[in-house]
Amino acid sequence: MSKVLVIAEHDGVNLNGSTARAVSCAADLGLDSIDVVVLASDGTAVAEQAAKISGVSNVVLVQNPANEHAVAAFLAPQIESLASDYSHVLAPSTTFGKDLMPRVAAHLGRPQISDIMRVESTHVFDRPIYAGNAVATVEAPEGLVIGTVRTASYKAASNDGSASIETRSVDVTLPSHTRFVELASGGGGDRPDLQAASKVVSGGRGVGSEENFKIIYSLADKLGAGVGASRAAVDAGFIPNDHQVGQTGKIIAPDLYMAFGISGAIQHLAGIKDAGTIVAINKDADAPIFEVADFGLVADLFEVIEELEQAL
Amino acid sequence: MKILVGVKRVIDFNVRVQVKPDGSGVVKDGVKMSMNPFDEIAIEEALRIKEAGHAEEVIVTTIGPKACQEQLRTALAMGADRAIHVLTDDEVQPLTAARILKALADKEQPKIVLLGKQAIDDDNNQTAQMLGALSHWPQATFASEVKIEGDTATVTREVDAGLETISVDLPAVISADLRLNEPRYVKLPDIMKAKRKPLETVSIEDLGVGHAAAVKVLKTTAPAKRQAGIKVESVTELVTVLKEKGLIS
Ligand SMILES: Cc1cc2nc3c(=O)[nH]c(=O)nc-3n(C[C@H](O)[C@H](O)[C@H](O)COP(=O)(O)OP(=O)(O)OC[C@H]3O[C@@H](n4cnc5c(N)ncnc54)[C@H](O)[C@@H]3O)c2cc1C
Numbered sequence: 001m002s003k004v005l006v007i008a009e010h011d012g013v014n015l016n017g018s019t020a021r022a023v024s025c026a027a028d029l030g031l032d033s034i035d036v037v038v039l040a041s042d043g044t045a046v047a048e049q050a051a052k053i054s055g056v057s058n059v060v061l062v063q064n065p066a067n068e069h070a071v072a073a074f075l076a077p078q079i080e081s082l083a084s085d086y087s088h089v090l091a092p093s094t095t096f097g098k099d100l101m102p103r104v105a106a107h108l109g110r111p112q113i114s115d116i117m118r119v120e121s122t123h124v125f126d127r128p129i130y131a132g133n134a135v136a137t138v139e140a141p142e143g144l145v146i147g148t149v150r151t152a153s154y155k156a157a158s159n160d161g162s163a164s165i166e167t168r169s170v171d172v173t174l175p176s177h178t179r180f181v182e183l184a185s186g187g188g189g190d191r192p193d194l195q196a197a198s199k200v201v202s203g204g205r206g207v208g209s210e211e212n213f214k215i216i217y218s219l220a221d222k223l224g225a226g227v228g229a230s231r232a233a234v235d236a237g238f239i240p241n242d243h244q245v246g247q248t249g250k251i252i253a254p255d256l257y258m259a260f261g262i263s264g265a266i267q268h269l270a271g272i273k274d275a276g277t278i279v280a281i282n283k284d285a286d287a288p289i290f291e292v293a294d295f296g297l298v299a300d301l302f303e304v305i306e307e308l309e310q311a312l
Numbered sequence: 313m314k315i316l317v318g319v320k321r322v323i324d325f326n327v328r329v330q331v332k333p334d335g336s337g338v339v340k341d342g343v344k345m346s347m348n349p350f351d352e353i354a355i356e357e358a359l360r361i362k363e364a365g366h367a368e369e370v371i372v373t374t375i376g377p378k379a380c381q382e383q384l385r386t387a388l389a390m391g392a393d394r395a396i397h398v399l400t401d402d403e404v405q406p407l408t409a410a411r412i413l414k415a416l417a418d419k420e421q422p423k424i425v426l427l428g429k430q431a432i433d434d435d436n437n438q439t440a441q442m443l444g445a446l447s448h449w450p451q452a453t454f455a456s457e458v459k460i461e462g463d464t465a466t467v468t469r470e471v472d473a474g475l476e477t478i479s480v481d482l483p484a485v486i487s488a489d490l491r492l493n494e495p496r497y498v499k500l501p502d503i504m505k506a507k508r509k510p511l512e513t514v515s516i517e518d519l520g521v522g523h524a525a526a527v528k529v530l531k532t533t534a535p536a537k538r539q540a541g542i543k544v545e546s547v548t549e550l551v552t553v554l555k556e557k558g559l560i561s
């Protein structure tokens with residue numbers, strides 16, 4: 001029997017939307033069944049959410065006080081001890097999965113397939129390289145496959161499943177060399193999560209200052225959109241790091257992406273290739289962002305935002 | 313203590329990478345090669361830790377063909393003390409790279425191994441975590457701040473939810489994110505000095521490392537290209553087209 005194990009990403013209360021996207025990728029493998037594992041300190045609520053993901057047969061709940069925060073060095077040995085029942089172990093390619101899965105893979109002596117964007121067969125996958133400027137079709141060696149899923153390439157599996165929940169105890173000794181200290185969230189407030197938002201309004205260096213970024217937030221709120229940024233805007237301190245979109249930030253796929261004062265460097269474009277409609281506002285008619293924008297407007301961003309605020 | 317830093321030679325980040333028409337890879341002939349930008353940041357951090365008095369020696373290493381010496385010399389010019397070139401013309405995937413780095417760490421006994429969080433060619437983002445696993449060391453990936461106090465490091469990490477801080481016992485593996493620091497510029501006299509710094513060459517066999525099970529690249533293709541759309545002339549026109557598409561109401 002061939003089974004897939006998907007590692008759930010969550011914050012102890014809510015299941016992260018990336019999990020249901022990873023399940024969609026798992027479904028493309030066409031294997032006998034899909035299990036989701038929730039590693040948590042008290043994970044009943046998260047397990048119940050995971051049980052609703054369509055296509056999942058079984059939710060494995062592993063509770064341990066050490067799982068209060070997602071520390072790779074603690075989670076990896078627990079996943080390793082579950083892995084022998086499965087042909088594939090997948091996690092979303094978010095910072096959670098990126099941190100965790102190579103640690104699992106190396107312990108098991110397996111290479112990892114990072115950022116799976118398409119499943120061709122049980123062992124053949126497409127993945128982006130060079131910031132998405134090329135796509136490699138790769139074949140994993142025979143045996144257990146460990147991979148991370150490029151979530152922007154998959155729609156979330158629907159929410160009408162009813163998997164069983166099985167609590168398991170995993171008996172492994174966990175290291176004492178790592179301690180969680182704190183998590184300072186970027187303070188996106190109640191705005192939609194960047195990776196799940198259907199609309200994203202994004203600002204670049206052209207926005208000019210942290211103060212000016214208020215108009216980006218205000219427009220986003222009017223549209224019910226998430227807020228993104230270029231690396232230059234983050235580096236300049238206009239906005240916290242968790243808003244960065246691109247090769248080294250978040251890879252997103254909203255229906256609408258509006259870029260204000262962003263030039264369109266390849267590293268930035270790597271994060272928005274799967275957006276439905278891209279709108280670019282830039283005062284430089286030659287900015288490379290116009291090469292990918294569905295609708296471009298050569299104009300001053302401040303004037304455009306003011307007019308938009310009135311028009312909406 | 314010693315710090316070991318891994319550096320990789322990659323196509324420069326400014327190059328627009330072209331896929332070969334026969335699907336065998338990307339065009340590398342005549343293309344500008346540089347040090348992976350994350351690795352420059354890793355070296356800079358190692359040098360700062362040394363300059364703050366926490367380390368005595370910064371060793372840089374690369375795994376790859378002869379030409380990678382160029383990047384080792386750059387690292388030495390930045391201030392690293394010596395270099396180890398693991399010379400190979402074979403393809404080295406992250407798991408094998410991690411095994412090699414572990415063999416070097418066993419030999420050199422560094423307290424910190426600093427790597428880039430990802431190499432911008434294959435974008436795997438694996439090597440540091442794999443080394444952590446193989447060594448049974450803690451890992452602090454995607455670091456944007458590193459503080460050393462005695463035998464522990466307090467590391468702030470760039471994660472999707474914001475900034476996470478963890479504390480790890482040394483020895484540990486740390487992978488550098490972009491905002492960890494701004495690498496220094498190399499000055500001409502330093503380049504001259506770097507030529508006299510020790511650079512040792514070893515083979516993978518010398519280190520007693522076997523190649524791990526590998527992923528096979530079947531083909532490389534150009535991604536589906538987005539077509540450039542249209543330019544609109546005014547905000548009014550923009551609002552109209554977005555409404556037509558049902559994207560705004
Ligand atoms: C290894 C590596 C990884 C990277 N990863 C990322 C990443 O993940 N994400 C990312 O975004 N970048 C990344 N970068 C950086 C990237 O190369 C660019 O430097 C960055 O995206 C530029 O940001 P920007 O477009 O905001 O700034 P700029 O390139 O400076 O562009 C600003 C734009 O604003 C326009 N403008 C200015 N004023 C106005 C105005 N009043 N009205 C309208 N337009 C105006 C200008 O015409 C210009 O086009 C990475 C770089 C490296 C080397």
Ligand SMILES: Cc1cc2nc3c(=O)[nH]c(=O)nc-3n(C[C@H](O)[C@H](O)[C@H](O)COP(=O)(O)OP(=O)(O)OC[C@H]3O[C@@H](n4cnc5c(N)ncnc54)[C@H](O)[C@@H]3O)c2cc1C
Pocket residue numbers: 317318319320337348350351373374375376377400401402403404405406409426427428429430431432433434435436437438439440529
């Ligand atoms: C001649 C040759 C041909 C190759 N051809 C291919 C090919 O066609 N397809 C393919 O997928 N791969 C190929 N590789 C392997 C590939 O270039 C990478 O070394 C390997 O896939 C590691 O992936 P990564 O760099 O993305 O790892 P990451 O995990 O993203 O790297 C993270 C960090 O690990 C360290 N690191 C990684 N590799 C090295 C290294 N070699 N030396 C020192 N430090 C390192 C660096 O600090 C780096 O920032 C080839 C290698 C060689 C030498």
